Amino acid sequence: MKLTSLSPSTVTRCVNELINENYVVEVGTSEQNGKVGRKAISIKINPQSFQTLIVDVGAYNTNYAIGYADGTIEKLESSSTPEDFQEVLNEVDSLLRFYKNIEVVSFSIPGMVDVENDTILFVPSRGWKNIKIEISGKVVYADNEANLAMIAEAFQREEVRKSKCSVFVTVREGFGTGLWINGQIFRGPSFTAGEFGHTTINLYSDRVCQCGNNGCIDTYIPVSYVFGKQPRNIQKYFDEDWESSKKISEYIELLSRALANVVNSINPEYLIVGGELSGLNEAFYKFIEAKVKEHALEHAGKILKVLPPTFSNDTYLYGALYATIEDYFIPNVISKIK
Numbered sequence: 655m656k657l658t659s660l661s662p663s664t665v666t667r668c669v670n671e672l673i674n675e676n677y678v679v680e681v682g683t684s685e686q687n688g689k690v691g692r693k694a695i696s697i698k699i700n701p702q703s704f705q706t707l708i709v710d711v712g713a714y715n716t717n718y719a720i721g722y723a724d725g726t727i728e729k730l731e732s733s734s735t736p737e738d739f740q741e742v743l744n745e746v747d748s749l750l751r752f753y754k755n756i757e758v759v760s761f762s763i764p765g766m767v768d769v770e771n772d773t774i775l776f777v778p779s780r781g782w783k784n785i786k787i788e789i790s791g792k793v794v795y796a797d798n799e800a801n802l803a804m805i806a807e808a809f810q811r812e813e814v815r816k817s818k819c820s821v822f823v824t825v826r827e828g829f830g831t832g833l834w835i836n837g838q839i840f841r842g843p844s845f846t847a848g849e850f851g852h853t854t855i856n857l858y859s860d861r862v863c864q865c866g867n868n869g870c871i872d873t874y875i876p877v878s879y880v881f882g883k884q885p886r887n888i889q890k891y892f893d894e895d896w897e898s899s900k901k902i903s904e905y906i907e908l909l910s911r912a913l914a915n916v917v918n919s920i921n922p923e924y925l926i927v928g929g930e931l932s933g934l935n936e937a938f939y940k941f942i943e944a945k946v947k948e949h950a951l952e953h954a955g956k957i958l959k960v961l962p963p964t965f966s967n968d969t970y971l972y973g974a975l976y977a978t979i980e981d982y983f984i985p986n987v988i989s990k991i992k
């Protein structure tokens with residue numbers, strides 16, 4: 655109440671309605687610094703008041719989790735990402751038969767998504783095109799994984815949330831970005847903004863990309879080219895004398911050039927580099943920041959900070975949960991207490 659301009663009676667009415675609707679629960683009372691009058695009530699969000707089933711469809715594995723109203727997640731299972739998306743939906747159906755209180759099913763997709771129509775537009779690694787996701791009796795939310803990772807960072811870091819422009823880059827088997835511009839995700843009018851992986855870096859390349867062009871960044875940057883197939887431990891390479899490794903030095907040079915292209919195009923204040931590189935140490939990020947600044951335009955590089963992701967694992971799960979809390983749960987709560 656101290657932080658709002660609402661009258662005490664309005665706050666009391668709102669809190670009572672939240673308690674009646676079971677969105678918050680009382681966790682105790684406390685004296686107000688010796689003041690005479692009512693005791694302060696301590697409340698907390700009831701985690702069970704909203705549950706979403708989160709499906710993180712990765713390039714290799716698909717992870718399932720339950721997300722709760724208080725922003726916590728409970729991991730359920732992980733399995734190989736199938737060739738056919740219908741198999742993911744079949745698994746969702748069987749989980750929904752067991753978890754009865756799910757209101758929303760939230761998907762993190764490694765490709766382009768029409769978020770307004772819950773439609774997967776294109777997942778290059780699987781060849782999935784124009785798949786509308788429909789689940790009987792449930793609200794569906796679906797977004798590109800880099801957008802969700804960017805949303806997770808905006809929730810976790812105030813300076814990022816308040817920035818005019820920040821970018822989350824996922825480096826996995828491709829190079830995707832989530833763009834945070836003026837306080838929201840920028841997806842573009844047909845949901846393909848930020849597809850920097852399809853920037854041509856070699857006109858004469860014989861590497862054909864899934865998008866149909868040749869010489870895209872995505873045909874050079876997959877981490878498996880340098881660090882091997884899964885399971886892999888990329889940190890192991892950086893614990894060694896990696897600067898003397900030609901293969902890794904060349905990869906870092908390519909990565910920093912690709913990141914500098916993003917910086918020159920978008921002019922972010924914060925560039926969060928995640929995906930497979932998420933677990934790497936601070937020294938790596940300092941090195942990458944210096945490299946990117948070396949290649950970026952002077953005025954773009956001057957304000958730039960390169961950061962590791964808040965979550966070294968599970969970024970997409972948290973992003974998918976936060977997005978549904980913001981888009982579905984909070985508006986629902988507000989509509990109930992008006």
Ligand SMILES: [Zn+2]
Binds near residue numbers: 851853865866867
């Ligand atoms: Zn391409």
